[in-house]
Amino acid sequence: MKRLTGSAKVISAILAQEYAAYAKTQDNFDDIVAEIIKNVRKDxxxxxxxxxxxxxxxxxxxxxxxxxxxxxxxxxxxxxxxxxxxxxxxxxxxxxxxxxxxxxxxxxxxxxxxxxxxxxxxxxxxxxxxxxxxxxxxxxxxxxxxxxxxxxxxxxxxxxxxxxxxxxxxxxxxxxxxxxxxxxxxxxxxxxxxxxxxxxxxxxxxxxxxxxxxxxxxxxxxxxxxDMIAGPSEIGVIADQSANATYVAADLLSQAEHDRLARAILVTNSVRLADEVDLALEAQLQTLPREAIARESIETNGRTIITESVEEMFELMNELAPEHLEVAMDDAISYLPKIKNAGSIFLGHYTSEPIGDYYAGTNHVLPTSGTARFYSALGVYDFVKRSQFTYYSQDAVITAAKDITKLAYSEGLQAHARAIEIREGVNVDD
Amino acid sequence: MKRLTGSAKVISAILAQEYAAYAKTQDNFDDIVAEIIKNVRKDxxxxxxxxxxxxxxxxxxxxxxxxxxxxxxxxxxxxxxxxxxxxxxxxxxxxxxxxxxxxxxxxxxxxxxxxxxxxxxxxxxxxxxxxxxxxxxxxxxxxxxxxxxxxxxxxxxxxxxxxxxxxxxxxxxxxxxxxxxxxxxxxxxxxxxxxxxxxxxxxxxxxxxxxxxxxxxxxxxxxxxxDMIAGPSEIGVIADQSANATYVAADLLSQAEHDRLARAILVTNSVRLADEVDLALEAQLQTLPREAIARESIETNGRTIITESVEEMFELMNELAPEHLEVAMDDAISYLPKIKNAGSIFLGHYTSEPIGDYYAGTNHVLPTSGTARFYSALGVYDFVKRSQFTYYSQDAVITAAKDITKLAYSEGLQAHARAIEIREGVNVDD
Structure with missing residues (x-):
């Protein structure tokens, strides 16, 4: 995979530009779709x-x-x-x-x-x-x-x-x-x-x-x-010298086979591991039924990023905010507090990302293209509304009236103040 | 206010058309704004x-x-x-x-x-x-x-x-x-x-x-x-013969004064109350500093809807899914289970909607234009992301391998299956 080095900010800026370039290549079907919607509403x-x-x-x-x-x-x-x-x-x-x-x-x-x-x-x-x-x-x-x-x-x-x-x-x-x-x-x-x-x-x-x-x-x-408009699938793998290069390569390919535009990103502080992963990728690609798609994804969009330290690995990955994040390190759970932005996190050498796609029970509908900075996996919370309710007794309104009317008048909204003043027992001049 | 009668479905369809007509009157500044954004990104x-x-x-x-x-x-x-x-x-x-x-x-x-x-x-x-x-x-x-x-x-x-x-x-x-x-x-x-x-x-x-x-x-x-793109403010009031027409009118006006496009909607099973509210609206409008705005809102967008029954009042309001909903009825809390769609609910004759705008502590950033069917008030949940995490031990992967690979192969995603099969100890032919 192409290699990048540099600070988290520099590398994340490079990758953000690549995302933006991708977005621009998308064909625009706005007019065709608007016409279809109009016809369905009409007929x-x-x-x-x-x-x-x-x-x-x-x-x-x-x-x-x-x-x-x-x-x-x-x-x-x-x-x-x-x-x-x-x-x-x-x-x-x-x-x-x-x-x-x-x-x-x-x-x-x-x-x-x-x-x-x-x-x-x-x-x-x-x-x-x-x-x-x-x-x-x-x-x-x-x-x-x-x-x-x-x-x-x-x-x-x-x-x-x-x-x-x-x-x-x-x-x-x-x-x-x-x-x-x-x-x-x-x-x-x-x-x-x-x-x-x-x-x-x-x-x-x-x-x-x-x-x-x-x-x-x-x-x-x-x-x-x-729900979210999903972009191409992504996987970010944080791996150190404790990682198994064969496993890492297999997991990167499991995303790469989805789509030529899928992104597989390895962040590591071990050049040796990066070299081994490249060899393993090539070996595994050669026998993969979806080789053409996976190879184009790896060669065009795949990236290996070499960092100096463990801290930098996480700093960088937090900037990328990947859809899927694997932590292929011993004692992976100890790094959970370092993760700020990721849709779904897979901890340790055996927690291969496809476990989440099919089986673990976590959701596989996830925020892509860095939107894990502000979006979450699809969940029960996406299918509810939270309705507020409030009850104030007459006495409670009387107690609160002065503060409410002060604020209403200060915002120039007199009808708001009057709705309080008109209630029986309210006297804001007290 | 203009009066409407009919089934919940018919009336909500009429109001939905009115919303859509409003949306079309919005000027389009897409190009100007795109230019501004481009310049800020550049310079x-x-x-x-x-x-x-x-x-x-x-x-x-x-x-x-x-x-x-x-x-x-x-x-x-x-x-x-x-x-x-x-x-x-x-x-x-x-x-x-x-x-x-x-x-x-x-x-x-x-x-x-x-x-x-x-x-x-x-x-x-x-x-x-x-x-x-x-x-x-x-x-x-x-x-x-x-x-x-x-x-x-x-x-x-x-x-x-x-x-x-x-x-x-x-x-x-x-x-x-x-x-x-x-x-x-x-x-x-x-x-x-x-x-x-x-x-x-x-x-x-x-x-x-x-x-x-x-x-x-x-x-x-x-x-x-x-966050949400807010439309004009709305209030829906459900009131029966127990309601105080003066209070109801004051609360309707507190929304109407926001904006000529604001919507105040009264749903009642009492023609007498509807008549009294109309009289109170006129009396209160005459001394309101923002009379011009509030009057245009009430006369253009205000609606009184007369229903036959209490059930229908709630059925209709659920179709409208108002931003603010007042239940101006005795024992208002007993009707809470009938409410399916509302941004913020105000219970009883004293819980005037401006209490929520300023003071009660519930949020006043609310879903408008019927979007309370699927949106909620702004809340703490809007400022967090939920990140999933998963850990599988080697033994757990071995146990789950057959199911995972079956599903992966059935979807034609061989690299997904291989990422599991490649793990040490996994033998899906067992």
Whole structure:
């Protein structure tokens, strides 16, 4: 991989420029997508049928995927994949249940009760891509947190296909999706945002998709909530001389195989390890079925950064704020306090990043492109709203009236002050 | 106010159309703002100085507001306003401290540790408008949750002025802002998003602003996190025959005086109350200093909706998902379980909405235009990231290997499977 040296600030600035350059290469489909959304709002199901013909070459009369089709998928799925999905589901549930918030109430002042209700979002739509990008694991990762949040209606949309991947339908059924609709692309996002006769209007849309889906999500944002717009996948590995170069190379490749644009970044204070990882990468690439993609990712976007010290390794990685962060060091847990920005952290020589993609139960929908500085993994907290409530008794209003009206008048908002003064018993001249 | 009757679905559809029509009337400053951002990225402080001259007619050499200027503000502030700000601060802190999340760890499976760290965002920028829209209460509402989240660096930006409102500087100092910079408009947002020699680059930007500020926030979104883009303020009041029409009218006007576009909506099952509220509105409007604004808001955007039943009142309000919701009914708390969507709820005849704007301690930065269906009040949770961490021992990987590799192969991601298989001791053919 290309090597970089220098201070954390310099290197992170170089990488930030590379991110920005990538963003500029993205094609712009704003106008096409705006037109699709407009047509779906105007013509509803008729537009969806027409786009299914145009984009998917399918004649769709009924959008809802039938109970029979889903039952059939359970017949067809590899029984070992079914077991693995069930085990993954169990782990995702046990992890995400810790994220359930109870709300609170505060009743410490006479006549005053304040609190926060945590309410599930009422209707959620989950987009699931078709074809080779159809990942049953992503169905679990998107739907289960919503389910645990208590969302009563969860609608999955996926492009119409001659034959659905049975694992996708099984994952949807296992996670408790309310209904599955065969509609894809920007038109599916428009249908979820505005509703049609067949597709319910939802409050929030999550799930990955191609550039049309991502653009549509941006355009309907505000009308409905959306999750993050994901960039290419990234892995950052912090490794010292205690690391196993073969393991590190394998983990870097597990991200690199996703996409030519995926980024694998090794930060180490050991030149020897960096050399060994390069050799191991080459050896492993040669037998990888997705070699072409992984090689382009490693050669174009992969970086090895050599630092002087352990402190610098973490300083640099905090500037990068990677989606996935492996700490391939002995006693990895002792470095947890040094980590400020990372979507998901994998500690120690055996905690290979794919464990998190499929199985550990932590979420694999993660902030990319440095947005882990301010974003978090998808979680139960993304499927709730926190509603404040307040009760003031007459006496409590009388007590607080002077302060409230002072502030209101100082901001020139007289009607605010009057709403307090007009209450019986309030006399701010006291 | 204009009256509407009909089912919850019909009325909410009418109001949604009105929102959409409003959104279309917004001027578009995308190109102007993009140009400003480009110039700030290119020329840094030089661009900021030039825009201060152009837009604020001020010659600014030093952007940071000095310690002396802030000390001076404490000399100048009305002592009663200072007391009120301190009391408001105490209440905001005691409410928001309940929102601090401890994170969690799960260590129930042999060799497996999973958990979630809750880490403060490292650098936050808060925009504070200048002139008559400068609200010290908003400074407290934006800064204190960040402070309680543990954000170490909080930078406030506000347009340069011959003379700052002392209450703004005092509120900033009381809430623990790190530094205050005199820079406003889209150029301030650009400076916070990308950094200049004087202004630090931050990770997230919050705070209200005019259309230039809002447009700039949208454009830098992704580069940094942002809070919600607020629409006009709204209040929904649910009232029955037990309500006091004078109080209800005063509370509706407290929102109406904000802005000609503000929306006040009364939902009631009592025609008599609706009539009385109309009379009280007219009486109170006639002596209101901001009568022109409030009258236009009430006459253009105000609505009275008459329903048949209590159930319908709540059903309708849940469709509207108002920013502020008052329940002006006896035993108001008993209706809390009926509320599904509302930013901030005010219970009972004495809990006037301005109590929440200034004093109760709940946040007044709230989701508008129906976005309370999926958004929450600004809170401590907006200033943290949740970082997942995972540790698997060698034995734990060996145990999980079969399921993980099954799923990886089923998704066609061989490098994912190999990263597991390559670990010593793993044999998936067992």
């Amino acid at each position: 509803g199901d008729k537009a969806l049928t027409s786009y299914a013909k145009q984009f998917d070459n399918m004649s769709i009369e009924t959008f809802e995927v039938s109970r029979e089709t889903i039952d059939q998928a359970f017949e067809e799925i590899d029984p070992e994949v079914l077991v693995a999905l069930k085990n993954a589901k169990r782990n995702i549930e046990s992890y995400h249940k810790h994220q359930v918030e109870p709300g609170f109430v505060d009743a410490k002042t006479d006549g005053v009760v304040r609190g926060q209700l945590v309410l599930p979002i009422e209707k959620v739509g989950v987009y699931v891509p078709g074809g080779t990008a159809a990942y049953p694991s992503s169905v679990l990762m998107n739907v289960l947190p919503a389910k645990i949040a208590g969302v009563p209606e969860i609608y999955m949309v996926t492009p119409p296909q001659e034959k659905f991947n049975p694992a996708i339908l099984v994952a949807a059924a296992l996670s408790g999706v309310t209904k599955i609709f065969q509609v894809g692309g920007a038109q599916a996002i428009a249908a979820l945002a505005y509703g049609t006769a067949s597709i319910p209007k939802v409050d929030k849309i999550t799930g990955p998709g191609n550039i049309f889906v991502a653009t549509a999500k941006k355009q309907v944002f505000g009308q409905v909530g959306i | 840094g402080d030089k661009a900021l100085t030039s825009y201060a001259k152009q837009f604020d007619n001020m010659s600014i050499e030093t952007f940071e507001v000095s310690r002396e200027t802030i000390d001076q503000a404490f000399e100048e502030i009305d002592p009663e306003v200072l007391v009120a700000l301190k009391n408001a601060k105490r209440n905001i802190e005691s409410y928001h401290k309940h929102q601090v999340e401890p994170g969690f760890v799960d260590a129930k499976t042999d060799g497996v540790v999973r958990g979630q760290l809750v880490l403060p965002i490292e650098k936050v920028g808060v925009y504070v408008p200048g002139g008559t829209a400068a609200y010290p209460s908003s400074v407290l509402m934006n800064v204190l949750p960040a402070k309680i989240a543990g954000v170490p660096e909080i930078y406030m930006v506000t347009p340069p002025q011959e003379k700052f409102n002392p209450a703004i500087l005092v509120a900033a100092a009381l809430s623990g802002v790190t530094k205050i910079f005199q820079v406003g408009g889209a150029q301030a947002i650009a400076a916070l998003a990308y950094g200049t020699a004087s202004i630090p680059k931050v990770d997230k930007i919050t705070g209200p602003g005019n259309i230039f500020v809002a447009t700039a926030k949208k454009q830098v979104f992704g580069q940094v996190g942002i």
